[in-house]
Amino acid sequence: MSDTQTLIDLKQVSFFYPEGPKVIKDLDLQVKTGDKIGLVAPNGSGKTTLFHLIMGLLKPSAGRIKLFGKSMRTEKDFAGLRHKIGLLFQDSDDQLFSPTVIEDVAFGPLNMGQSKSEALERSRKTLAQLGLEGFENRITFKLSGGEKRLVALATILVMEPKVLLLDEPTAGLDQKTKTRLQSLLSKLDLASIVISHEFDFLTSVTDRIHNMEHGRIRTDEALHIHVHRHAHKIGRQPHRHV
Amino acid sequence: MIQEPFAKGRSFLHRADPRLKVVLAGGFSLIVALTYDFTALTIALFYAILMVVIARLNFGAVARRLLALAGFLGLLWLVLPLTFSGETLFSMGPIPFYRQGLILAAQISLKSAAILLALIALITTMTVATLGATLNRLGVPLKLVALLLMTYRYIFVITHEFERLANAAKIRAFKPGTNLHTYKTLAYFVGMLFVQAVTRARRVHNAMRCRGFKGRFYTLYEFLPLGQNKLFIGAIALILSSLIWLEWI
Numbered sequence: 001m002s003d004t005q006t007l008i009d010l011k012q013v014s015f016f017y018p019e020g021p022k023v024i025k026d027l028d029l030q031v032k033t034g035d036k037i038g039l040v041a042p043n044g045s046g047k048t049t050l051f052h053l054i055m056g057l058l059k060p061s062a063g064r065i066k067l068f069g070k071s072m073r074t075e076k077d078f079a080g081l082r083h084k085i086g087l088l089f090q091d092s093d094d095q096l097f098s099p100t101v102i103e104d105v106a107f108g109p110l111n112m113g114q115s116k117s118e119a120l121e122r123s124r125k126t127l128a129q130l131g132l133e134g135f136e137n138r139i140t141f142k143l144s145g146g147e148k149r150l151v152a153l154a155t156i157l158v159m160e161p162k163v164l165l166l167d168e169p170t171a172g173l174d175q176k177t178k179t180r181l182q183s184l185l186s187k188l189d190l191a192s193i194v195i196s197h198e199f200d201f202l203t204s205v206t207d208r209i210h211n212m213e214h215g216r217i218r219t220d221e222a223l224h225i226h227v228h229r230h231a232h233k234i235g236r237q238p239h240r241h242v
Numbered sequence: 243m244i245q246e247p248f249a250k251g252r253s254f255l256h257r258a259d260p261r262l263k264v265v266l267a268g269g270f271s272l273i274v275a276l277t278y279d280f281t282a283l284t285i286a287l288f289y290a291i292l293m294v295v296i297a298r299l300n301f302g303a304v305a306r307r308l309l310a311l312a313g314f315l316g317l318l319w320l321v322l323p324l325t326f327s328g329e330t331l332f333s334m335g336p337i338p339f340y341r342q343g344l345i346l347a348a349q350i351s352l353k354s355a356a357i358l359l360a361l362i363a364l365i366t367t368m369t370v371a372t373l374g375a376t377l378n379r380l381g382v383p384l385k386l387v388a389l390l391l392m393t394y395r396y397i398f399v400i401t402h403e404f405e406r407l408a409n410a411a412k413i414r415a416f417k418p419g420t421n422l423h424t425y426k427t428l429a430y431f432v433g434m435l436f437v438q439a440v441t442r443a444r445r446v447h448n449a450m451r452c453r454g455f456k457g458r459f460y461t462l463y464e465f466l467p468l469g470q471n472k473l474f475i476g477a478i479a480l481i482l483s484s485l486i487w488l489e490w491i
Contacts, residue, residue, distance in 0.1 A: 052448070055448075055451075055452055057448045057451065057452070079451075079454075079456075082451065082452050082453075082454060083453070083454050085452075086452075087449075087452050089445065089449055091445070093399050093442075094442065094445040094446050094448075094449050095446075095449045097392060097395055097396075097446055097449075097450070098391070098395070099369070099370060099371035099374065099391055099394065099395060100371050102462065103371070103461075103462050106460075106462055107450075107453055107455075107460070108453035108454055110460040111453060111454035111455055111456060111458070111460075112454055116460075116462060119462075120462065139369075139371075140395065141395055141398045141399070155453065156452075156453070159453065159454070
């Protein structure tokens with residue numbers, strides 16, 4: 001894959017619930033091969049909605065969505081392409097529903113029509129890739145929060161997606177797991193959109209960072225990440241320079 | 243949390259094929275439930291105790307589970323002898339104790355103890371995940387099996403959500419009592435749990451769709467050929483046929 005390809009293409013997409021305010025407003029977004037985009041998005045900015053629109057879990061109220069060059073309209077269009085986009089949910093308990101880890105990881109490949117032995121082999125390989133050897137027969141709900149997140153990541157990586165959508169991947173993780181996740185993600189050669197509040201994390205796993213506000217993605221230069229020194233205190237907290 | 247304390251072990255019953263264990267547990271429970279003959283019931287109880295011994299379970303832990311049953315049975319021993327008519331065994335002042343009721347209480351006690359012990363020895367010696375795969379293999383529809391496994395998976399999440407609600411109430415000085423305020427609060431709890439369960443179900447379903455779920459479940463459990471279990475198959479045949487013989491022939 002040397003040539004760049006537009007993987008995700010959103011044009012003027014809006015989304016609102018009946019009689020509600022617009023959650024997503026005329027949003028344009030393009031993700032090309034190799035793009036690693038970070039999104040800083042406050043609560044209620046429509047970030048999860050954006051991901052669900054891309055996955056076809058929600059239908060846009062207006063605008064069009066193209067995935068891998070194809071226009072997406074019906075559930076059928078999306079169903080055929082979903083395995084190419086890996087969405088990591090904010091709450092790993094939503095993602096891991098099988099009794100054992102190996103069954104959960106193999107769920108995707110089995111749905112894609114692989115044989116049991118193929119699915120098992122690929123699942124084991126993916127677990128090993130994430131340093132989760134020996135987790136196969138662990139019971140999913142007995143895993144710690146960090147382990148759950150990594151296994152959830154395995155359940156999507158095993159499907160060999162072309163794009164990763166990560167919704168607050170560091171939420172609720174301890175520093176050790178965060179660092180581990182960080183080094184895993186920066187090693188992956190995949191296009192991705194990462195939503196997070198944590199600048200340090202975003203800068204290490206993405207190439208550019210945008211701000212999401214009121215249902216739009218702002219690409220202003222002023223918001224681009226840069227290193228600067230603070231002459232005032234608590235510079236680590238999010239703040240504005242006037 | 244459900245701990246599955248008996249699921250791990252190296253005993254004969256732990257290693258036996260789960261399909262045969264489920265068949266024995268099902269057959270045994272059905273026959274014992276329909277049996278009234280005291281000889282047959284006593285032997286059934288003996289079989290059940292034998293199974294627990296063979297499974298090498300911790301007797302203290304098994305006894306604690308029987309204790310839960312004992313409370314329920316105690317109530318039956320108290321009520322049943324009073325509520326029958328017919329031959330009186332003895333009277334306590336004006337209150338007659340009927341023979342028929344006592345016999346029934348004894349039968350129910352033997353039956354439930356035998357079935358409970360057999361289930362502990364046969365079913366709890368496998369994980370719920372294995373039980374699910376086994377039921378499916380024995381012809382139980384996957385949808386029902388998935389229902390069992392998902393309930394088992396999410397009961398902890400729901401418990402956790404309940405604890406959060408309970409803590410939220412506790413830090414605002416909520417003390418349960420026998421009053422309308424308490425009932426109302428508890429009703430809100432239940433309502434919230436339902437709402438949260440529904441939204442979570444929707445999220446889980448979405449996550450499944452993202453991974454290509456098309457309404458089909460797969461199980462990965464590999465069953466070995468039954469050939470190595472000849473001894474166990476023989477024992478099952480002996481146990482079930484002897485009980486049938488004692489009761490009906």
